[in-house]
Amino acid sequence: MKIRPFFIVIAAVAGLLVLIGMQSNAAAGEAMAVQAVEQARVPDLEPPAIQSLRQLSIDGLRGRTFRSSITIEEQLGDANGSSDYSQFYGVPYYNTYMASYQSDGLNVYSRVDIPPTEMPEDGYPVIVFAHGWVGANGAPGYTFNYAASSYYGDMLDAYVKAGYVLLMPGFRGHGTVNGVPADGIEYMHAYDNGSYLSTMFYAIDILNLLGGVDSLNHTDWAAWGAGDVKIDTSRIYLTAHSQGGDAAFTALTVSSSPKLDNHFAAASLWASSIEGRIEQGAFLGPQEWSSDAWTDPAYFPHMPSWWDPAWSTATIEDGLANRKNTMYDTVNTYVADQGNAEPDTNSLVEIMATLDAAKHTQYITAPLDLHYSDMDHYSIPEWNEGIMRKLRMMGGSGNTYLYAGNSHEFRVIDGWSPVGAEAGRDLAIERTIALFNDTQ
Numbered sequence: 001m002k003i004r005p006f007f008i009v010i011a012a013v014a015g016l017l018v019l020i021g022m023q024s025n026a027a028a029g030e031a032m033a034v035q036a037v038e039q040a041r042v043p044d045l046e047p048p049a050i051q052s053l054r055q056l057s058i059d060g061l062r063g064r065t066f067r068s069s070i071t072i073e074e075q076l077g078d079a080n081g082s083s084d085y086s087q088f089y090g091v092p093y094y095n096t097y098m099a100s101y102q103s104d105g106l107n108v109y110s111r112v113d114i115p116p117t118e119m120p121e122d123g124y125p126v127i128v129f130a131h132g133w134v135g136a137n138g139a140p141g142y143t144f145n146y147a148a149s150s151y152y153g154d155m156l157d158a159y160v161k162a163g164y165v166l167l168m169p170g171f172r173g174h175g176t177v178n179g180v181p182a183d184g185i186e187y188m189h190a191y192d193n194g195s196y197l198s199t200m201f202y203a204i205d206i207l208n209l210l211g212g213v214d215s216l217n218h219t220d221w222a223a224w225g226a227g228d229v230k231i232d233t234s235r236i237y238l239t240a241h242s243q244g245g246d247a248a249f250t251a252l253t254v255s256s257s258p259k260l261d262n263h264f265a266a267a268s269l270w271a272s273s274i275e276g277r278i279e280q281g282a283f284l285g286p287q288e289w290s291s292d293a294w295t296d297p298a299y300f301p302h303m304p305s306w307w308d309p310a311w312s313t314a315t316i317e318d319g320l321a322n323r324k325n326t327m328y329d330t331v332n333t334y335v336a337d338q339g340n341a342e343p344d345t346n347s348l349v350e351i352m353a354t355l356d357a358a359k360h361t362q363y364i365t366a367p368l369d370l371h372y373s374d375m376d377h378y379s380i381p382e383w384n385e386g387i388m389r390k391l392r393m394m395g396g397s398g399n400t401y402l403y404a405g406n407s408h409e410f411r412v413i414d415g416w417s418p419v420g421a422e423a424g425r426d427l428a429i430e431r432t433i434a435l436f437n438d439t440q
Contacts, residue, residue, distance in 0.1 A: 045336060048190040052337045056200040057354035058250070058363065062257040066204070068101040068212035070110065070167075072224055073177050076146050079116065079225070088148035089157040092116035095226045096146060098177045103208040106183035109175040110209055111144040112216075113156070113166035114226050120163075123230035125237065126213060127164040127436065128264075129156065130171075130206060130251075132242030136188040139174045140181045151409075152241070155429055159239075162433045165216070165231060169209045171202040171247070190334050194285065194326030196277040200355060202247035207254060210236065210262050237436045238267040242378065242408065245272020253357040256365045266367045266439040268432040271379040271408050274370075274387055276356035277327070278349055285323025286316040287377050293319065302375040304408060305416035327352075361391045368398035369435050371428045373406040375417070401431060 045051060054060050074097065077083035081093035094116040100109055115124055131152065134142050145152040145168070160166050172184025184201075192198040213233055221229040238255075240248035248269055255264045273280055283300075286293040291312040293299035299316075314322070328343045341347050353359050368391060370384045381402060388400045405421025407413050412423045 047184075048187040049334045049336065051335075053331070053335055053351050053355065056197070057351075058253055058357060058360040059354065061204070061207070061250075061254045062363065063259065065259050066207040066211040067261075068103060068208045069215040070099050070101045070112070070209070070212045070219075072097050072099050072112065072219060073109075074098050075224060076111075083146075084148045085146050085150075085153070089153065092161065094160055095224070097224065098144070098175075100177065101209060101212050103172060103184075103205040106172050106205075107180075108172050108182045108184065108205055109144075109170045109177050111146065111166065111168040111170075113160040113168075114221075114229055115160050115163045115165060117161070117163040119228065119230060120232065122234070123217075123232035124163065124165045125232050125235035125436065127159045127166050127237050127239060128206065128209065129159070129166060129168045130202070130238070130240035130244030130248040131168065132244050133192075134174060136173065136185060136192060139170075139185060139188060140176050142170055142174045144168055144170060144175060154425070158429050158433065162437075164237070164436070165229075167209060167213070169205050171205045191330060193330060194281060194323040195330035196246075196280055196327070197330065197355075199243060199246040200250060202244070203250035203254065206238075206247060206251040207260070210251070210255060210264070211260065213262055233262055235265055235436075235440060236262055237439070238264045239269070239432055240267075240272065241270040242272065245269040245379075246274060248272070249274045249357045250355075252366065252368065253360050253363045256363050264366050266369075266435050268369045268371065268435055270371045270410065270428060271373065271376055272370070273378050273383070274358055275383045276358050277352045279358075281323040281327055282320065283380075284377070285321075286319035288312065289314045289319030289322055290316045292316050300377045300380055303377055305413045358387055358390070361387065361396060362394040364391055364394070364396045367435065367439055368396065369401065369431065370398065371401045371403065371410070371424075371431070373403050373408070373410070373424075375405060376408045378408055401428065403428070 076098060077086045077096040079093050079095055081087055086093045095114045097112045098109055099112045100107055156166055170182060173182055173188040175182050187201050188198060213231060213236055216231045238248050238252055249272060252264055252267045287299055289312055291309040293316050294301055294303060324343055328341050331338045331341045331348060370388060372379045372381060372384045374381055384400055388398055391398055403410055403424030405417040406424050410425040410428050412421045
């Protein structure tokens with residue numbers, strides 16, 4: 001696929017130079033990143049402002065630790081099937097809870113489901129599921145999909161009934177438990193935009209949850225009506241959809257660090273925009289702002305069935321400029337040592353590359369499966385296939401699965417999907433469970 005060169009050519013060249021530099025001098029780069037992280041911990045800024053983008057770099061995150069303690073706060077459903085959710089998805093019923101944990105000083109929430117299946121001798125394996133975009137307006141009321149026929153209900157129900165403890169982090173700013181909203185909504189207002197930085201903070205929330213999985217073995221499960229529950233911390237898996245896949249890809253890349261006590265054993269990412277931030281902006285800006293991009297071979301001819309061309313009346317150049325200016329404005333406003341970032345000189349290209357998991361596939365040691373459609377502009381085939389090629393070149397392993405004619409949700413939509421297309425959602429669920437079952 002061709003992409004217009006407005007600033008992506010500079011990005012590609014600079015990104016390549018950054019990648020080569022990191023690989024040839026990895027030790028020095030990581031040491032500098034760790035030093036920057038330590039310096040950035042000085043509490044001289046009010047959140048969500050940060051001292052440096054280097055504290056969010058892949059090497060910077062790999063140079064720090066992640067820990068938390070998961071505390072059960074309330075029960076949503078029980079093994080007697082008393083909730084509407086349980087009745088909708090049917091037997092066997094299981095216990096579902098809301099829990100809290102600390103993520104870099106923020107009180108955030110996670111859904112917790114306990115399987116109805118017999119517990120293995122070593123304890124239940126765990127699936128961490130990272131959900132897609134919710135947005136700052138809807139985040140405080142986020143229900144963690146615990147509702148009949150919810151967006152992710154079929155998927156989550158399948159994972160639990162396959163014998164996995166399910167942990168579904170809401171991320172900072174998402175959810176309200178016992179009347180108390182999750183901390184961190186200010187991060188969403190600041191970074192959930194064309195800077196593509198919010199997912200870096202969500203990745204931190206995933207990693208702190210990962211660091212707290214052991215604490216579930218100290219929970220008084222009998223007091224919560226779940227009986228004997230033991231967690232097998234050697235079998236923690238990661239799956240995600242959409243924006244959650246962006247965060248999960250970063251978390252996966254960081255989680256192999258020797259500084260972490262727990263690691264992901266395998267990962268399955270669905271419809272995720274996993275390319276670099278500069279590359280995402282250069283593609284998604286025009287794609288979402290200008291209907292001209294839908295007929296330009298440098299872009300992608302498909303948009304969701306609900307997307308109205310009247311929303312996209314700007315030019316391709318306007319789309320590029322809008323996304324680029326959003327990135328630079330965000331960084332100039334909230335990042336102390338980048339207060340003079342210049343769009344005209346592309347001054348963020350090199351530093352942004354240090355945040356991109358796509359440019360650090362050498363750190364991915366767990367098997368990785370990528371699921372995507374040929375009609376989803378958010379997760380185009382070229383990105384998924386390119387990532388997998390780089391991963392395999394670095395000695396990693398995984399599979400790519402293309403679901404022809406599917407929507408972003410892996411469904412077939414009448415009048416939009418090609419005739420004969422088959423929905424891939426159930427098959428993607430089966431493949432994800434099979435990957436996790438086979439990776440022990």
